[in-house]
Amino acid sequence: MSNVVLRDVKKTYPGGVDAIKGIDFEVGDGQFCVLVGPSGCGKSTLLRMVAGLETVTSGEIDIGGRVVNQIEPADRDIAMVFQNYALYPHMSVYNNMAYGLRNRGMPRPEIDVRVREAAQILEITPMLDRKPRQLSGGQRQRVAMGRAIVRQPKVFLFDEPLSNLDAKLRVAMRVEIRKLQRRLKTTSIYVTHDQMEAMTLADILVVMNGGQVEQIGKPLDIYKKP
Ligand code: ADP
Ligand code: ADP
DSSP: OOOEEEEEEEEEOTTSOEEEEEEEEEEOTTOEEEEEOSTTSSHHHHHHHHHTSSOOSEEEEEETTEEOTTSOGGGSOEEEEOSSOOOOTTSOHHHHHHHHHHHTTOOHHHHHHHHHHHHHHTTOGGGTTSOGGGSOHHHHHHHHHHHHHTTOOSEEEEESTTTTSOHHHHHHHHHHHHHHHHHHOOEEEEEOSOHHHHHHHOSEEEEEETTEEEEEEOHHHHHTOO
16 A cells, blocks of 8 residues: 555745645555646645655655654655756666665665666666766656666655656657556656646646645546636
8 A cells, every 4th residue: 555645734934935735635556646736836845745855844744554754755665756867977877777776785686677677668778888978868867767666666756857858758758657657556746837747647636726735636627627
């Protein structure tokens, strides 16, 4: 079980900005949840709280039946994909994907199986020995996703992962992420500005405004409304 439950979650930044004003929702096991809403509505703050990169002012965040408010990011069993891929430029693709697992002391043969499997899913096997600068933007974003996949986390968190790509690549990667989701069925929370991404990817769509949930439901139910 790896659902994510938010119970009356609030965030006030030092200085007094009420970024999140009491949010409740659940992302079911294996569901893909997309967060949308205008700039400044609190999407990134909410995602970062689930990741443990930002403290929770009050309320509870629960991952797989466990309250994680006080649990360090590394121990939450989540993996996050960012818009700036933040790959290590001096390391090969293989090592970029293996790095986090090595740090956790995973035995080499198991790391090798995971890296190769992820590379195969993402179709980057021929690039394993290259450095990031020898890859296209789309390939780099695949490596960034590979780094998340090899962890086999309970939950994926995506912070506008495609927003730095050009329009054509964005469409292609959107389709890739959808395929990936069908295959891996990992519970996911995905922040985006892009309505097409939200429509394509979301099992459950959360529309935020002013630090609150404005609407929640299936994308077709939300976007068909005038
Ligand atoms: P979004 O991701 O939807 O654009 P954010 O979560 O980044 O929204 O921001 C929500 C609100 O919190 C905004 O008013 C923003 O200015 C404020 N905010 C974000 N980060 C910080 C911070 N580190 N310190 C103070 N205020 C912040
Ligand atoms: P760097 O590219 O940072 O110099 P290396 O190429 O020396 O790193 O690789 C470090 C370790 O990672 C090696 O011991 C090797 O086992 C493993 N490794 C790197 N690339 C591959 C690959 N394509 N296939 C299998 N193992 C690899």
